[in-house]
Amino acid sequence: MAEKLRIVHYLNQFFGQVGGEEKASTGFLVKEGPVGPGLALQKELGDRGQVVATVICGDDTFALSPAKNAEEGLKLVASHRPDLFFAGPAFAAGRYSIACGAMCKAVGAELGIPVVSGMFEEVPGMELYRKYAFICKTGNTARSMPAVIRDMVRLAMRLVSGEKEMRLLTRENLPRPDEYNYFSRNLLRNEYCEKTIAERTVEKLLAKLRGEPFESEVVPPRFEKVPPPPAVRDLEGAEIALISDGGLVPKGNPDRLARRSNLRWGAYDIEALRREYEVTHAGYFNDYVLERPDRLVPFDVMCELAEEGKIGKLHPTFFSTSGCTTVSKRCGEMGDEIGAEIKKRETIRAAILTST
Amino acid sequence: MGIPVVQITPIPNIALMLGVNRIVQGRAVPNPVGDPSLTPEKEKELRRKYILRALELLQTDVEGPTVVTLEKD
Numbered sequence: 001m002a003e004k005l006r007i008v009h010y011l012n013q014f015f016g017q018v019g020g021e022e023k024a025s026t027g028f029l030v031k032e033g034p035v036g037p038g039l040a041l042q043k044e045l046g047d048r049g050q051v052v053a054t055v056i057c058g059d060d061t062f063a064l065s066p067a068k069n070a071e072e073g074l075k076l077v078a079s080h081r082p083d084l085f086f087a088g089p090a091f092a093a094g095r096y097s098i099a100c101g102a103m104c105k106a107v108g109a110e111l112g113i114p115v116v117s118g119m120f121e122e123v124p125g126m127e128l129y130r131k132y133a134f135i136c137k138t139g140n141t142a143r144s145m146p147a148v149i150r151d152m153v154r155l156a157m158r159l160v161s162g163e164k165e166m167r168l169l170t171r172e173n174l175p176r177p178d179e180y181n182y183f184s185r186n187l188l189r190n191e192y193c194e195k196t197i198a199e200r201t202v203e204k205l206l207a208k209l210r211g212e213p214f215e216s217e218v219v220p221p222r223f224e225k226v227p228p229p230p231a232v233r234d235l236e237g238a239e240i241a242l243i244s245d246g247g248l249v250p251k252g253n254p255d256r257l258a259r260r261s262n263l264r265w266g267a268y269d270i271e272a273l274r275r276e277y278e279v280t281h282a283g284y285f286n287d288y289v290l291e292r293p294d295r296l297v298p299f300d301v302m303c304e305l306a307e308e309g310k311i312g313k314l315h316p317t318f319f320s321t322s323g324c325t326t327v328s329k330r331c332g333e334m335g336d337e338i339g340a341e342i343k344k345r346e347t348i349r350a351a352i353l354t355s356t
Numbered sequence: 357m358g359i360p361v362v363q364i365t366p367i368p369n370i371a372l373m374l375g376v377n378r379i380v381q382g383r384a385v386p387n388p389v390g391d392p393s394l395t396p397e398k399e400k401e402l403r404r405k406y407i408l409r410a411l412e413l414l415q416t417d418v419e420g421p422t423v424v425t426l427e428k429d
Contacts, residue, residue: 228377229360231417243361246388285386292399295390300400301407311411328374339358348359350414352407354388355365 005049005160008077009038010087010103012096016056024095026058028069030076037145041086044153053080055103059095066098070106077107084156085111087133089118089148090125092140097125104133114159118148121183127224130183134159137181155180186221221328234312238349241315241342242270245323246289246296246356247281249273257322265321265334267341270299273318283324284356296354315348323355362410364388368423378413379423380406 013023015036034042034051042051055076062069077085085107087100097119104115109132118136119126126135136151138144158175171189175182193200200217207214232238249257250273255266259282277293279286289296302314319338323331342348362378365371366388371379382388389406391399405426413424 223373223375225375225420226377227357228418228420229358232360232414235411235415288387288390288392291392292390292396294400294403295387295392298389298403298407301389301404304404305407305411342359350359351361352410352414353361353363354382355363355367355371356385356388 004047005045005083006081007041007045007049007051007084007086008080008082008107009034009041009051009054010073010077010085010100011036011038011054011056012062012090012093012099013056013058014096015088016054018056018058024058024060026056027061028055028057028072028076030055037089037149040146040149041153044149048157049084052082053077057099059093059099062099062102063095066102069099070102073103074106074110077103078111082107082111082113084113084160085115086152086156087115087117089136089138089142089145089152090120090123091118091138091142091144091148092120092123094123094125097123098128099125101125101129101133101135104135105129108132114156116152116156116159118152119183126183131185134180134185135183137183151181155182184219184222188218223328224332232350236309237312239313239315239347240302240311241317241319241348241351242297242299242302243319243338243351243353244297244355245321246284246354247279247286247322247324248277248289248293248296248318248320249280249322251276251278253278253280257320259322259324261325261327262322263326263330263334265319265338267317267319270297270314270316270318274299281322281324281356289356296356298352298354302352312349315345317345319351360414362413364406364410372421372423375421377418377421378410378416379421380410380413381423381425382406 013026017036018026031054035054038051038054055073087103090097090100100117104117108115115133117133118138120138120140134155138148174189177184204214250268255264257264257280259280279289294300305311306314363371363376364380364382366382366385368379368381383391389403
């Protein structure tokens with residue numbers, strides 16, 4: 001390597017040696033050269049790189065508005081023209097993990113340079129940002145700092161050593177998460193194999209049947225854990241909304257929900273919908289629902305229960321989508337969008353979602 | 357904290373895998389809260405049972421993904 005890599009490091013107020021919790025509302029500041037854990041980082045890098053600047057922000061300040069703050073932080077980072085960006089490690093710190101993740105995401109996307117952090121698996125920043133950054137696995141305390149810094153540098157050096165164009169296109173140089181101790185980014189990597197897929201499949205199946213260890217080449221997606229919201233306490237006063245992924249829409253399908261691989265959802269007046277409707281869903285036999293839509297969206301019973309005072313009210317809008325071979329990522333987004341709409345309406349206290 | 361959602365689905369395994377917290381096992385894929393083989397009156401009674409079970413689960417605090425069926429344990 002002819003020239004030393006230019007490195008910018010992100011830290012919170014504590015590791016950045018500004019102060020403890022009493023300084024958590026500190027805004028952005030930049031210190032020249034390495035600070036705190038940055039000294040260990042610099043030592044581990046040796047001649048390979050130079051920590052030119054440390055960008056610091058208080059945890060409370062950053063966590064108030066991660067996306068906006070990441071934009072501000074990005075400008076500070078970019079002004080130092082780095083070849084490589086490190087954040088943290090954050091270990092088990094919640095706000096700090098979000099700050100590190102958000103900074104990595106912004107810097108990686110805008111500057112196109114490798115971004116590396118370190119986190120304990122249970123922090124929110126890991127699940128939120130692991131797809132956008134190389135996040136090394138750490139323990140839950142800062143005691144393991146030297147080992148984590150070593151992991152982060154080893155991974156970073158591996159990332160900058162690859163041929164850039166090849167890495168961007170087919171990711172042949174993407175380091176394996178298990179080899180480099182980082183959280184999977186859900187990326188697929190091209191790899192040359194001597195054996196055909198059929199041979200490899202049969203070998204792995206036989207190993208599985210024999211109870212021998214084998215490694216899957218495609219790992220199924222990991223789904224986020226959602227903390228269960230508390231129970232409804234006063235059902236008699238609660239307004240309930242109905243949602244369904246069974247594809248019940250107004251006649252004419254005004255929002256053009258697709259029968260397959262659908263990416264849209266609609267909000268419809270439930271009484272009007274019941275007068276004229278159709279089903280747009282290729283994944284099940286639609287006739288029973290067409291004959292009586294209550295079999296999918298239990299309008300009749302919900303009205304009855306509202307009249308009897310068992311529930312407060314049925315929300316007049318029905319939220320509809322069609323879930324048939326839709327990718328799970330888009331399903332999650334639609335769930336977020338419907339959730340935001342429900343929240344905006346303020347009066348809805350719970351929802352019943354029916355699925356085919 | 358968000359509001360609770362209960363999912364009525366004929367295939368609880370998928371909901372469990374995705375991490376849905378409140379799940380009621382529904383009747384069948386083409387009729388999750390109905391049964392075309394019953395008379396309209398009987399079918400509505402059955403639907404009412406599913407909804408009451410779902411409302412019960414909405415009123416229950418859960419630790420994580422929980423599946424219940426129409427028949428109480």
